[in-house]
Amino acid sequence: MKSLIRATLGALALLGMATLQGQAEEKTIKIGTMSWEDLTPITGITKKVLEEAGYKVDVTSFSEWGIAYAALTKGDTQVMVSQTDYVAQDYWNRNKNRLEKISPVSHGLYQAIAVPKYVTIDSMDQLNENADKFGGKIVGIEPGSGLMRDAADAVKAYDLKLQLVEGSTAAMTAALKSATDRKEWIAVTVWEPSWMTQKFDVKWLKDPKNVFPPPQSYYWIGQKGFSAENEHAREIMASVYVPLADITAINGEVKDGKTMDQAVADWIGNHADLIKRWSNIKKG
DSSP states (O other): OOOHEEEEEEEEHHHHHHHHHHHHHHHHEEEESSTTTHHHHHHHHHHHHHHTOEEEEEEEEEEEEHHHHHHHHHTSSSSEETTTTTTTTTHHHHHHHEEEEEEEEEEEEEEEEEEETTTSSOOOGSSSGGGGGGEEEEOOTTTTTTTHHHHHHHHHHHSSSSSSOOOOHHHHHHHHHHHTTTTTOEEEEEEETTTTTHHSSSOBOOOOOOSSSEEEEEEEETTTHHHHHHHHHHHHHHHOOHHHHHHHHHHHHHHOOHHHHHHHHHHHHHHHHHHHHHHHHOOO
């Protein structure tokens, strides 16, 4: 009889430990993010809101959509922000049977070709007649980005004589600064939200052939079943919405010398009441 009691107590103890372990695991949310200036603030703010609600949050940064989506489908991460309509549409379509949309979290991303406002053209179809003034090139960013893909499509659609030059965001920014300092003509691939649209007085070239996508939304996406398995966390995440202007402002502060963590922390401090309301969702 004593042996039976000991065995029963032992089984109950193991069951209790397993239950506690399971609860601890359920309270950890694994977020993936691209290490880009528009996605990092959204991730940082949402992390804070989840932590305020009692969750432990692990964040993993990626530099390529393919790797980020692979991590999400394999379960290395559970959720991430993505622009599924255009920027990452190929990756979303390829993996959507194993993923789910959770909620929109911001809206207004736009990316296209821009020129300084002192440049006296206003449309993509005016580039060819002024190719020499632009040095025969459009200064691009990292190859493989959604913006560069769309810019390459625009070069074909408008039969441009200008070469789309691959490079890096840093190199493009340096070229833009150098040209504007000298009031020279330059065409660059730019996006909003970005501190660059605050720092430099640029204008988007009109796109009469509608090659570049319209303003895009940001969505929290997750592994299929995430919402059903994490109802409370899902409700909290769905309450978070970060206006595009706030994302731009955060990145402007980073450009002026703050770290991203500092800029996000300051935004959170200035919106403490909102953060509390976002995280104030009763568990079922």
